[in-house]
Amino acid sequence: IPVNLADYTPPVFQVETVELEFDLHPAATLVRSRLRLHRHAAGQLHLNGRKLKLREILLDGEPLGDNLYSLDPSGLTVFEVPDEFTLETLVEINPAENTELSGLYMSGSGFFTQCEPEGFRKITFFPDRPDVMARYRVRMSADAKRFPVLLSNGNKLAEGEEYGRHWAEWEDPHPKPSYLFALVAADLVAVKDEFTTRSGRHVDLGIWVERGDETRCGHAMASLKRAMLWDEDTFGLEYDLDVFNIAAVSDFNAGAMENKGLNIFNTAYVLASSATATDTDFQNVERVIAHEYFHNWTGDRVTCRDWFQLSLKEGLTVFRDQEYMADQFSAAVKRIADVRLLRATQFRDDAGPLAHPVRPASYLEINNFYTTTIYEKGAEVVRMYRTLMGREAFRHGMEIYIRDNDNSAATVEDFFNAMQAAVPEHNIWQIMRWYEQAGTPEVTAEETYDPASRSFTLTLRQTTKPTPGQDEKHPFLMPVAIGLLDAEGRDLLSETLLFHKAEQSFVFADIDQPAAVSLFRGFSAPIKLKGQSRERLAFLAAKDTDLFNRWDALQQYATAVLLEAVAAHQDGQVFRLDDGLLEAIAATLREAPRDPAFTAEALLLPAESLLADEMGVVDPDAIHAVREATRAALGEALRDRLNSTYWEYGKVDPADHSGPAMGARALKNATLAYLAASGDASRAWEQFNNTGNMTDRLAALTQLADLPGEKRDTALTSFYETWRNTPLVLDKWFSVQARANAADTLERVQALTRHEAFELRNPNRVRSLIGAFSANQAKFHNASGAGYRLLGDMVLRLDETNPQIAARLVSGLSSWRRFDTARQDLMRAELERILAREGLSSNTYEMASKALG
Numbered sequence: 088i089p090v091n092l093a094d095y096t097p098p099v100f101q102v103e104t105v106e107l108e109f110d111l112h113p114a115a116t117l118v119r120s121r122l123r124l125h126r127h128a129a130g131q132l133h134l135n136g137r138k139l140k141l142r143e144i145l146l147d148g149e150p151l152g153d154n155l156y157s158l159d160p161s162g163l164t165v166f167e168v169p170d171e172f173t174l175e176t177l178v179e180i181n182p183a184e185n186t187e188l189s190g191l192y193m194s195g196s197g198f199f200t201q202c203e204p205e206g207f208r209k210i211t212f213f214p215d216r217p218d219v220m221a222r223y224r225v226r227m228s229a230d231a232k233r234f235p236v237l238l239s240n241g242n243k244l245a246e247g248e249e250y251g252r253h254w255a256e257w258e259d260p261h262p263k264p265s266y267l268f269a270l271v272a273a274d275l276v277a278v279k280d281e282f283t284t285r286s287g288r289h290v291d292l293g294i295w296v297e298r299g300d301e302t303r304c305g306h307a308m309a310s311l312k313r314a315m316l317w318d319e320d321t322f323g324l325e326y327d328l329d330v331f332n333i334a335a336v337s338d339f340n341a342g343a344m345e346n347k348g349l350n351i352f353n354t355a356y357v358l359a360s361s362a363t364a365t366d367t368d369f370q371n372v373e374r375v376i377a378h379e380y381f382h383n384w385t386g387d388r389v390t391c392r393d394w395f396q397l398s399l400k401e402g403l404t405v406f407r408d409q410e411y412m413a414d415q416f417s418a419a420v421k422r423i424a425d426v427r428l429l430r431a432t433q434f435r436d437d438a439g440p441l442a443h444p445v446r447p448a449s450y451l452e453i454n455n456f457y458t459t460t461i462y463e464k465g466a467e468v469v470r471m472y473r474t475l476m477g478r479e480a481f482r483h484g485m486e487i488y489i490r491d492n493d494n495s496a497a498t499v500e501d502f503f504n505a506m507q508a509a510v511p512e513h514n515i516w517q518i519m520r521w522y523e524q525a526g527t528p529e530v531t532a533e534e535t536y537d538p539a540s541r542s543f544t545l546t547l548r549q550t551t552k553p554t555p556g557q558d559e560k561h562p563f564l565m566p567v568a569i570g571l572l573d574a575e576g577r578d579l580l581s582e583t584l585l586f587h588k589a590e591q592s593f594v595f596a597d598i599d600q601p602a603a604v605s606l607f608r609g610f611s612a613p614i615k616l617k618g619q620s621r622e623r624l625a626f627l628a629a630k631d632t633d634l635f636n637r638w639d640a641l642q643q644y645a646t647a648v649l650l651e652a653v654a655a656h657q658d659g660q661v662f663r664l665d666d667g668l669l670e671a672i673a674a675t676l677r678e679a680p681r682d683p684a685f686t687a688e689a690l691l692l693p694a695e696s697l698l699a700d701e702m703g704v705v706d707p708d709a710i711h712a713v714r715e716a717t718r719a720a721l722g723e724a725l726r727d728r729l730n731s732t733y734w735e736y737g738k739v740d741p742a743d744h745s746g747p748a749m750g751a752r753a754l755k756n757a758t759l760a761y762l763a764a765s766g767d768a769s770r771a772w773e774q775f776n777n778t779g780n781m782t783d784r785l786a787a788l789t790q791l792a793d794l795p796g797e798k799r800d801t802a803l804t805s806f807y808e809t810w811r812n813t814p815l816v817l818d819k820w821f822s823v824q825a826r827a828n829a830a831d832t833l834e835r836v837q838a839l840t841r842h843e844a845f846e847l848r849n850p851n852r853v854r855s856l857i858g859a860f861s862a863n864q865a866k867f868h869n870a871s872g873a874g875y876r877l878l879g880d881m882v883l884r885l886d887e888t889n890p891q892i893a894a895r896l897v898s899g900l901s902s903w904r905r906f907d908t909a910r911q912d913l914m915r916a917e918l919e920r921i922l923a924r925e926g927l928s929s930n931t932y933e934m935a936s937k938a939l940g
């Protein structure tokens with residue numbers, strides 16, 4: 088039964104205080120809960136609860152007779168209660184058998200929780216919805232030897248030990264929804280530090296990890312302190328408790344979780360050292376640490392009324408972490424990386440059967456809605472607010488938002504109202520359409536110049552294709568950052584237009600005829616700009632003052648060239664490298680010293696999946712052949728320049744993870760890839776054997792993995808032997824093989840699913856092999872259908888233990904309509920096979936049935 092936004096009703100009871108007592112045992116944990124409740128609206132008392140064994144129930148201290156309540160798989164109903172009362176329950180749960188990794192579960196050395204969105208109901212009976220905000224006090228006891236560290240939200244009040252078991256009491260002074268509850272009882276060690284807030288609050292910081300991992304926490308800790316300072320400087324937001332703990336766990340469904348005062352993290356986003364983590368990992372650690380910390384205000388202090396508002400906290404917090412990262416490194420390069428991700432994942436979802444608005448209107452399983460639409464497109468919407476309003480007004484709007492919604496559960500409308508209040512002179516209501524309508528708008532531009540009046544007219548048109556359940560689309564409001572350029576690439580004019588109709592003209596008077604127009608600078612709206620001529624793209628790629636658009640013009644240019652070559656390949660013609668592309672890439676290389684990190688991005692050709700998105704019927708083999716031929720031809724034609732660039736940027740300190748060092752490594756490894764593509768893997772072999780830096784090692788291994796033969800096998804074996812006991816690095820070993828271009832990739836992935844180190848229980852491992860493989864377009868879409876079958880098998884096996892992860896994998900099959908009929912049949916058959924499984928989870932059911940359409 089779907090849940091609908093339109094059916095929202097306020098909670099019948101509010102909870103003032105929660106007292107929890109955990110008697111922790113792996114296979115039988117007892118949870119006693121005392122809730123102080125009061126009536127808020129008319130109706131019966133229903134508490135959510137799943138897989139709980141009720142042992143005791145008392146109302147105002149009196150045991151409740153069996154005839155006064157009822158239990159069903161979704162929870163507990165108490166028939167008659169006063170308007171104010173205390174409800175006490177004792178339940179038994181089994182953390183050791185909790186393979187869903189939601190609620191209280193065991194991983195590695197201990198107990199961990201994940202409650203967002205609906206895991207708390209697997210711990211105790213509770214109105215498990217975010218608009219019920221209560222104050223929590225927690226007592227837990229556990230075996231002192233096995234589980235020496237006991238953590239929960241807020242501040243520790245007391246602790247003690249008796250008869251080999253120890254206990255601790257924690258209290259969180261801030262009211263919070265149940266999804267922010269957290270508990271850890273494990274054998275961990277802490278890396279400690281401290282931070283003093285601007286107004287003088289002293290905060291103890293702790294990062295808790297398994298013994299031996301302490302040496303890889305420095306980067307996370309430094310990132311945390313930078314993020315704390317940044318939020319004070321940028322938004323005036325200070326931390327509000329005396330303790331901030333982060334606990335790392337290796338079995339985790341998501342990246343990390345913002346539980347109040349006790350963030351729980353996937354180890355992948357905490358641990359980093361130059362020997363074990365790539366520069367991308369370092370940046371991901373910093374980004375996710377900042378993201379979860381920023382949730383303290385945008386998520387915890389101001390939370391969501393219901394899960395339809397998920398993007399209220401996620402889109403806003405992603406926007407905040409993007410801005411933070413842009414301030415640490417290069418803003419343009421960060422923007423490029425973000426847009427690359429948005430196009431590769433969100434645009435794809437928005438064009439397929441799983442398309443949904445930033446605020447969905449209904450869902451079966453909320454866990455399926457932690458999507459790039461909610462997160463990344465949601466962040467784009469927040470960014471558009473800021474572009475429309477300007478930085479000052481946006482910051483003011485944020486102040487109003489926090490002030491008016493502090494300690495409460497808000498909606499997307501509350502955010503809008505705060506922003507609108509900050510710009511009373513403008514009416515920005517139309518921005519709300521971005522929350523309501525799914526799909527990526529397509530925009531075209533037409534230009535005319537009248538020499539007599541020296542006026543330049545730009546006409547923009549927008550259309551958005553229908554998406555499931557939304558046939559008619561209304562125009563979006565979008566800020567269009569533009570520049571009019573002269574022949575030398577100088578800005579004649581640059582400003583931001585407000586484009587809000589299906590068709591709209593903008594006239595610029597008293598202006599020389601521009602040589603080119605640069606549109607949607609910095610990707611000022613999440614749209615597809617269509618119909619730019621190749622001459623225009625080549626000009627912008629060489630001359631635009633906006634770095635993002637310069638990169639994008641080259642990407643669009645390369646896309647056009649590659650698609651043309653794909654068509655030629657399908658016609659049986661011999662491949663020929665486009666002169667314009669060669670010249671543009673050569674020019675990019677020549678300008679490398681200006682900005683190595685940018686150059687590394689610019690050298691990267693559009694991904695195979697992006698080329699596929701532009702084809703009527705996707706031909707994965709032709710796309711792969713042409714893109715590889717292009718890389719090889721470029722590597723060949725530019726060999727000398729690539730070699731000299733390789734050496735020039737090769738001498739980076741392997742322990743240096745500053746922006747310039749990472750930029751240099753990125754550029755060096757981009758040249759390495761071109762050289763290997765043109766058949767010269769000797770450099771990759773040498774680099775693999777002579778570096779202790781994981782970025783360089785993995786970049787080299789990636790190249791070697793593409794070429795079947797002795798070198799590949801030796802390199803993979805030695806990598807495995809070195810890292811077999813370091814799970815996060817072993818993940819890389821799996822994914823490098825799953826992503827490989829080698830002809831035997833499919834067979835190797837099949838074999839790897841039976842490898843002794845492949846663990847279905849560990850989400851990181853599943854993502855590193857199965858997730859990575861299903862993103863390897865040419866190999867996954869093997870015409871035999873064996874790739875689809877492999878995915879279908881994994882989905883069905885995983886569905887029995889971890890439906891959240893199983894459901895996510897299904898999206899690999901959702902693009903079936905885009906392929907030839909033979910592949911369509913094979914992909915559909917897998918979806919049907921999944922749906923035919925008896926006892927399928929609602930998670931996987933929702934994804935597979937929507938994918939099938």
Ligand code: ARG
Nearest residue numbers: 203204341343344345454457
């Ligand atoms: N709120 C967390 C974050 O983005 C993510 C929680 C993910 N939960 C899930 N069921 N996928 O920071």
Ligand code: ZN
Nearest residue numbers: 378382401404
């Ligand atoms: Zn988040």
